[in-house]
Amino acid sequence: MQGAVRNRQVILRAHPHGQPRESDFDCVASPLRSLELGEFLLRNRYLSLDAGFRQWMNEGSGDGYLPAMQLGQPVMGLVLGEVVESRHPDYSIGDVVMCRSRWEELTIADGADYVSVIQPDPEVPLSCYLGILGPTGLTAYFGLRDIGKVRRGETVLISAAAGAVGSVAAQLARIQGGRVVGMTSSGEKCRWLRDALGVDAAIDYRAAGGLDAALREHCPGGVDVYFDNVGGEILDTVMAHLRERARVVLCGAVSTYGATAPVPGPRNMFKLITQRATMAGFMVTDYVGEYPQAIEQMTAWLKSGQLANAEDVVLGIENTAAAFCRMFASGNRGKSVVRLQEPA
Amino acid sequence: MQGAVRNRQVILRAHPHGQPRESDFDCVASPLRSLELGEFLLRNRYLSLDAGFRQWMNEGSGDGYLPAMQLGQPVMGLVLGEVVESRHPDYSIGDVVMCRSRWEELTIADGADYVSVIQPDPEVPLSCYLGILGPTGLTAYFGLRDIGKVRRGETVLISAAAGAVGSVAAQLARIQGGRVVGMTSSGEKCRWLRDALGVDAAIDYRAAGGLDAALREHCPGGVDVYFDNVGGEILDTVMAHLRERARVVLCGAVSTYGATAPVPGPRNMFKLITQRATMAGFMVTDYVGEYPQAIEQMTAWLKSGQLANAEDVVLGIENTAAAFCRMFASGNRGKSVVRLQEPA
16 A cells, blocks of 8 residues: 555644634645554544644643644644554554544554554444544543532533533533533524533523623522533633532633633632532543443443434545634534545 | 620721731720520630631622621631630530630620530640641641542642641641642741741742742652642642642632732643642531541640641730731731730
C-alpha cells in the first residue's frame, strides 16, 4: 500500500486566535512511508472532532497532559480505523482500532499512545465507537458515575447539552432518575433537547431575562449536580444556584479554549463552602480498564432505545476544518465526526 | 444578677466597606432583661474572633447559612461562657458552654442555635475550646481528614498558615506525615511558622520574585493538598501548581470577605480537569456529632506537645473591634480571642 500511496492530512497552518477559522488549517497530501518493525497501518474510517483539543492548538500550550500542536504538523486527534498492514505482534489485519493520532486518512501507529482495539457490535453504527460508545460517551458515563453520583429525583443541570458529551450526559442522567435540565444556545436546540433527548426542561443561555432568572424558573429548588462543559461565566452563574452537597462535574471549559484573554473563573467560590459542594475534574483516559463494561452497558441502552445516538457526520477529510470550526459556532448537535472516503 | 446588671456588647455601627475599621463598631452597655422559661444565662469568658464572620457584616449578606448582621445590633459571634443562671432543663449552673451568639459579656440563650456543652480538661487552657479545640481547630481537623486526606510524604500547602485555622492545619498535616509548606504575609511570620509550628518551608506571598516562583522553589513536584483559607488570586496561582489527583480544601476565602468589588475566581479551572483534581467546601458544623472524639484526639496531641496552642489573646470587650480589624491587617498569629473581665 506504501510508495505510491498518498495520505491526506489536516495541517495546523496558524494557531487559532479566539475561535478557530478554516484558514487556520490546510488539507495536504503526502506520500506514505513504509512501516518499521513494531508499527501498524490504520486505514481510518472516522475522525473525531473534539472541542477540548482546541486547547492544545494554542502556541506553547502543552500542559503535561498533551503536547502543544506545532505549526505545519498534522492536527492531533482521535481516529477510528482498520488495521490494513501490521509489523506489530499485538495488532492484526482487520482489527478495528481507536487511537489518538492525527487528522489523516492513514495512520502509522506503534501502539504506544492511547490505543484500544474495538469489538464492534454489528447492530451498532461503527461511528458510535468514537462518539457515544467512545471517549465522548464514556466521559459522560464516568463523570456522572464517579463525581455526579445522581440520585433519583435530583436536579441535574448540563451545559452544552446539545454537544457531544452533553447530549450523552443528559440522557444518562435521565436514565439514572434525575430531573434533567439542559442548557444550549438556541430555542431550536432547546426543542431538540426536549424532543430527541427527553430532557425535562431546556434553557437557552441567551434567553431574554438572563440565565439567572431561567435557572430560578427551571431549577427552583437549586441544582444537585452540574455537569459542566463550558466553564467561565456560565459556571459562575450556576454556582449561585447550587444546593447543599451539590457536585460539579468539571468536564470541559469550552468557553476558555478560544479565549484571547484569560477567562475569569467563578466568583462564587464561597458558595462551594457554605453549600458543602464538591467540584472535581477527571480524564476519561484514567478509566481505560473499565471501558469494556461501560461500553457493554451503553450498547444495551442504545439497542433498547433508551439512549439515542446523536451525531453530526460530515463526509471527506477536506471538510474536517469547516466542521471543527462549526462546533465553536454552536452549529453541531451531538457528536461531530468526519467519515473518510477510501484513500486514492 | 439581672435588673441592675449591665451587659456590654459590641454593636455593628456601619457595614464595613472593604477591610473592617474600628469605627464600624461600638461598645455599648445596656441593662440585662430577665430570663424567660427555657432560657439560660451565660457569663462569657472568651469571645472568638473569626474572619469568616466578616462575610455576614455586609448589607443584606444573609445567605441561607447565616443571616446578615443588622446595623445597631450586636455583632454575631462565637462565645465561650459559664452558665450562671438557668431556666432551661438541659443547662445547669456551672456548665461551660460554647455557642454562636453575640460579642457581649452576658448572653441569654435558649439552646436553639449552635450550642455545645464543653467538658474542659483541667490541663488545657479554657480558651483552647474556642480555638484549637473549638470550631477553628476542628475545621482544620475535619477538612484535612475528609477532603485533604493527606498521605505520608505528600506536599501540603496552606494559605494564611499563621492564622487561626491555618496554624492548626499546618501542624495536623505535619502530624499526618505531610511535607508542609505554609504561606503567610511577612518574613517574620515565615520564621514563626518554621520555629513554632514546625513547617518544612514557609513562603511570603509578597516575596520578591512572586508567588509563582516561590511555589516552584518550595513545591518543586507540585502540590498534593492545598488547604485554602484565602481564595482569590492566590488560589488561582496555586491551581497552576496542583499535582495529579490533588485535593483543594476550600476552607475560607478571606480575600473576598472585605472585597468592594467581586473577586475574580480562579482562571485555572481547566487545571482541575487535566489534573483530575477535586475542590470541595465543607462546614465544620456538619460534624457536631464527631466533635467529642476529635477533641479527645487533639487534646492528647496538645498534652504530648505534638500540637502547639497558638493564640493571640486580648483583654476586655472594649478591645474586641480593634483586635478583629487587626486580623485583616495580618496582625495576628494563631487564633484571636478576647478574654472578658468580670462584668461590673
